[in-house]
Amino acid sequence: MQKHLKIINGKIITPRGILKGHTLYCIDGKIAAITTSHEEMDPCIEIDAGGAYVSPGFIDIHVHGGGGYDFMDNQVGEYMQIAATHARQGTTAMNPTTLSCGAEDLAATIRAYEQVAGADYNGARFIGLHIEGPYFAMNQRGAQDPRYIRNPDEQEYKALIASTHVIRRWSAAPELPGAIAFGKYLRSKQILPAIAHTDAIYEEVAAAYHQAGYTLATHLYSAMSGVTRRNAFRYAGVVESAYLLEDMFVELIADGRHLPAPLLKLAYRIKGADRIALITDAMRAAGTRVTESMLGSRKDGLKVIVEDGVAKLPDHSAFAGSIATCDLLVRNMMQLAEVPLEEAVRMMTQTPAVIMNVSASKGSLEKGKDADIVIFDEDILVRKTIVGGTVIFSAGQSA
Secondary structure (H helix, E strand, C coil): CCEEHHHHHHHEEEEEEECCEEEEEECCEEEEEEEEECCCCCEEEEEECCCEEEEECCEEEEEEECCEEEEHHHHHHHHHHHHHHCCCCCCEEEECCCCEEEEEEEHHHHHHHHHCCCCCCCCCCECCCCEEECCCHHHCCCCCCCCCCCCCHHHHHHHHCCCCCEEEEEEEEECCCHHHHHHHHHHHHHCCEEEEHHHCCCHHHHHHHHCCCCEEEEECCCCCCCCEEEEEEEEEEHHHHHHHCCCCEEEECCCCCCCHHHHHHHHHHHCCCHEEEEEECCCCCCCCCCCEEECCCCCCCCCEECCCEEEEEECCCEECCCCCCHHHHHHHHCCCCCCCCHHHHHHHHHHHHHHHHCCCCCCCCCCCCCCCEEEECCCEEHHHHHHECCCCCCCCCCC
């Protein structure tokens, strides 16, 4: 029997604008219609949005954990707990993200992802694994564990990619020896190479972009070069390169801590909503009230402190991931960067879907796409999260 769902009395955010007086119909997990006509469907679940916004589900393409768990704990149950934690704040799809680690740990993370990928659970759906590291510039490691940082190893990455089909993205420093060949190989396997934790200058970024398809800058401004001087001459860094290469996508950690309002405004003014993906970069403390936590796996991670609304290394030398959820990112872009609601939502939905090549099924409310929906009020407080036409979270109900 097909599952029918209709949502009434909502302000529906679509590529055509915000529609009022319309009803959104879903059949068997897909959007069937958005129309002013009223049809009776039996059996049918009816949701009265009560004048709230009806939005595409949020897509977080860079997230490490939440609810007290990290993907690198390598446990199926903990994957599900992270997915449930973020779903309560409107996330309907995500790319679980690793950290620089040993080869055995990375293989275990992949195995855990493969086990949970086909499981039934109440949470955001996984749309591919994001490998962050270990091919980084040591000087830009941030909170990445220096024990594991190294140059691209052809034998290593080819063997890893051959062992699985779940890797969809890999972040690396493009200036490292072998990084161009690495990027080309990723592209040949339909894996997105992204620029991260890097000291590259413009010429190196441009070569990586044009020759190897590094079309995304991971968490813009964080752990990457800006203008530098070498032998008295100035060189544009990765930040400036991301702006100059007009079609390059960028991520923003809009948690209100990693980037202040002026930088959020600048990025939006230059790149626009079609080239910006909002990301949480959330670690395990997201969705908790702890003051001490662990970045990475429990057995081999780095101890961090949580204060001022962000995770930090204990010596305060660097941030260690955010504790944000997607609703906060949308709210901050509106309040801090003065971005219109539709544009803020697009950076949390449609643009991430385009980057991760899932826009045919996710990222906007259109006929035929997955019924991944979030209903939120004027303050971006989530009332309901719907994944594949099934309500998986309702505010006021116990988790």
